[in-house]
Amino acid sequence: MKAVSVRPAAVIAVTLVIYLLYIGFQQLVMHFPSSSDKLRAAQENIPSATERRVDNLWAYYLINAENPLPRDFTVGLDYVQGSFMLDERCAGYARQMIEDAAADGVQLTVVSAYRSVQKQQENLESYTKRLIREGHSSTEARRLAEKEIMLPYTSEHNAGLALDILTPDWWETHDDVTDDFENTEQFRWLSENAHRYGFIMRYPKEYENVTKIIYEPWHYRFVGVYYAEKIKESRLPLEYFYKTNF
Ligand SMILES: [Zn+2]
Secondary structure, eight states: OHHHHHHHHHHHHHHHHHHHHHHHHHHHHHHOOOHHHHHHHHHHTOHHHHHTOOOOGGGOOOOBTTBOOOTTOOOOEEEEETTEEEETTTHHHHHHHHHHHHHTTOOOEEEEOOOOHHHHHHHHHHHHHHHHHTTOOHHHHHHHHHHHSOOTTSOTTTTTOEEEEEOTTHHHHOSSOOGGGGGSHHHHHHHHHGGGGTEEEOSOGGGHHHHOSOOOTTEEEEOOHHHHHHHHHHTOOHHHHHHHHO
């Protein structure tokens, strides 16, 4: 009688142990990640992508000196303000931002948007010449110019993703874009609202070493609404944020 009452319990216990070992082994085999699995998992684990809250993922990429646009890059364009255009997929966001700012009594004046690669080259050359006229050696002038004007294919303006925004009367008191734009109501409005339209202030003051670009409170880059909010919250430049997300 004793043996009969013990045996079923032992059988159940042994079965359970074998089953748990089997499950454990299966989990280990299935989830032991190779490096390419890890990369894939990291990419799939962008919270927005899995939660399907991300918008305009096409616009979430780096364009800088190390990450130029491909030579065969093309873009469909649409008007934003006056003759200024952006990628047609984000032009509507910019138009809405300008319209909503105006409704708040703030006139956002676009002074640069999409720029062709050829125009980029011309800008770089004319600015270099200007610096030479101001007394810099040609090497120094070129170096300084490249700090402010990106090489062709490396500017977000070439991609049709960036806007330079100033006040309507800017040129009455300035002969250049300068960081005192940060003292305007336009800058305050953009700081509070640009992310709602998918735009970030791309070159923050405290990260010039990372972006390799001077502080540009007037330069706004489209990354989509989801990432614009995340980047604003993180207070990190796109270079850092991009790395931590991929
Ligand atoms: Zn710009």
